[in-house]
Amino acid sequence: MNANDIRQLEPAALWQNFYNLTRVPRPSHKKEEIGLFLENFGKSLGLETLRDEIGNVLVRKPATPGMENRKAVVLQAHMDMVPQKNSNVTHDFQTDPIDAHIDGEWVTASDTTLGADNGIGLAAAMSVLQSKDIPHPAIEMFVTVDEETGMFGAFGLQPNFLKGDILINMDSEDEGELYVGCAGGIDGDITFRYTEVEIEEGDVALKISLTGLKGGHSGVDIHLQRANANKLMFRFLKDAVSDYEARLASIDGGSLRNAIPREAFAVITVPEEGVEDIIEFVKEYEELFIEEFKGVEDKISFTVEQVELPTGLIPEVVQDDLINSITACPNGVARFIPELPTVVETSNNLAIVKSDGSTITVRCLIRSSVESRKEELASMVESVFSLAGAKVALVGGYPGWKPNLESPILKEMIKVYENKYGITPKIMIIHAGLECGILGTHYPKMDMISFGPTIRYPHSPDEKVNIATVQKFWDFLVATLENIPLK
Template sequence: MNKEIFKLEPQRVWKHFHSLTQIPRPSKSEKAVIDFVVKFGKDLGLETIIDEVGNVIIRKPATPGMEDRKGVILQGHLDMVPQKNNDKVHDFEKDPIEAYVDGEWVTANGTTLGADNGIGVAAAMAVLEATDLVHGPVEALFTIDEETGMTGAFGLKPGLLKGDILINMDSEDEGELYVGCAGGLDANIEFNTKLESVPQGTTAYKLAITGLKGGHSGMDINLGRGNSIKLLFRFLYNAEKEFGVRIASIDGGSLRNAIPREAFAVVVVSADKATAFEKAVKEYESIYKSEFALSEPSLSFTSEKTGNPSTVIDSQKQTKVIRAFFGCPNGVVRMSDSIPGLVETSNNLARVYTDGEKVKGQCLLRSSVDSSKDALAQKMAAIFELAGANINFTGGYPGWKPNPNSAILKVMQDVYNKKFGKVPEIKAIHAGLECGLLGGVYPNWDMISFGPTIRHPHSPDEKVNIATVQKFWDFLVETLKNIPKK
């Protein structure tokens, strides 16, 4: 841990963020951070509640003279995306994040940083702890498992929270206020295959596509980055035709909401075609490097001879697997008609891997238009059903429809303009914020989302801009002073 972090302003936020980096908190493994936050609230003498799914709620009374203000819920999620570089030794279940100052940014050594959403959680903790702030009644809502299914938001029950205004602190561009987000849907794909003995007279190779940037499948889907799985299957589609390649195993991607950075396959080809096969890999690497010269400068596609596997996928099913995943929609499907520059609908082909006699895949579909999301799901079902796969859709969550008459939006626009001399941009986001689900449980809430500038979330390049954390904090403090009366 770089001690320079403790010197950053606002120190009250950075000290809590530092504490969070020392607690392993990947999605689905949040017990330690839940216990930490519960102890934090109780040590402050504040009412602290854990609901039945693990969300933590901490209540702080209004400061004197502010009792007549509407109640505010400060909301962030406790979990983080566990992604690391291939050469980094790190156990997200046990090891702390190695955060450090890098010029104008704070980043991590070879792993995700967890600023998404650690900075938002740290800011809420700073408000709860502070004795010198002016605010009405405050509740902090710390949800669990946002990154892999929004389990906390799904499990939140009505009646637990008393506030009127939800301030979500999970956005990633300072100077912007978010008033809407996309909904999402998980696609789960499964091919039943047969395994056959490896043909005689073959040479085995391990194919590896590495060095891609990856990123957040909502925030970064429009940046034109490479998808390692799509690139792998593009090659396999042609290699099957030209060299009769047979697949023994596939392992591409990791998390449903992260653009896949790496993909691997073990394949065999006839020994008399081995030299031509190796040449083809190099040719495709050149093609990929040319096509992604600006967006993926570190892209690598290699083949390495390896020991022969014991089995390969039967040839008929292999052809269907390759064609289905090669043809699967990926990336931006449609841009928004109503909000310039906003992605309306997208798909992230996030994970493909072999598991015994099955080939499994996972995608995350997003859209701010429910009918478009449904149409994309139907298109994907049509593709994979034709190929003989089973596909089912789970974990659907709604989008968050903008409210042009939002009182908190007006307050925050005015506060920002007075404090920083400009009006913040009003935006919707293609990522899936928890606001859509939370607003379904508490339909009376007036909701808004904002945050500091974070780049490359969900990837080992994640970083948060130091100066914007100060502005984010100052904006939050001033907003709490100006919350409307009941």
């Protein structure tokens, strides 16, 4: 076993299970293979194992002797991961395992997302099911499908599928913090239709590439003020069209609604005599971006290369409407919570802008812990693109999770943490969406909480999980299960 093998780490059972998960391709919507893997895992332990109609997996384990009078616990995680990779990497998330390895104090992957979100939480639940020496009440491991693309597993949960009294979600990403609330969200799906027009005679085609941005989770990292590749690209395009007779042929920016876009690519045409001017203009913009994002982004690359002429161009009126609406669209943090000024209340992620020769698709993810603010920002996004002549649909809305500071499991976990580590954990509301809000609509009487180890840069190829906090997360979970309140 080499020095970078994560299976040498402690707790051994958890890391072995996480390693096994990295062997199973599990991007969102590829649920059959990972669902079957989890189903076989439960059955191999001789435990009651169920799969519902949409693919959620439930495994039940009876209480250990002497713990039968404690409240039953649902250990909840999701099985899918965000498939993000750097453009220079050959990796097929549909078939290839994740190259997870040790990097100092962290476990990370090679130029792809790691899947610690939510693979570590899932591996912990699996390890509890395997354990023979951990005292615990009756356990249900409940694993949802397609959380990352719309929380479809949580939405599709049927009444009476779960029997537990307490739900412990293990999908938050800062050790030492207990999460009791989260933001709700809604998708903005925007569409421009067009028919390509001919390229001006004598024009040449140039590919503009913006790469090297950090990206990240559009809920967890939105407050870090990282660059949004789509916003930067269209800032350049507006000037290129206005000042250099550029015309837009195609655009490809971002890839996932809940990931801050790290890369964007555009093909433009310009008069042949203007090529050198554009090359210089791109260099000027690269220097500008580097200067503006100093201390935030350290690998910005903005380049241009000549390519073959495309089949046609986006019509000028559609091009201009697109550029103006992307430029005007709100992006990033819209408001912090007044009572908690470091916690984001409302935000928008201008996630995707893609053309295919007849359609331009724009996708935004609007989040807020205040329903009326979510609706207000969604209305702003809708107004911007409607004025530009696009078709706008606001879809996939999901509720936030309202905090309950009188929660019995919250009080118990605070006490356990204080006794174990001598400090009080932070009580938090997360701006990212957790499934607790949706699950609470199905099971309104269920007591819920969320916690996890320290994960940095989820939803990006820089994703990493801190090794020491995984051990601490596991120890805290074990101690919590030993101290679940009586029925």
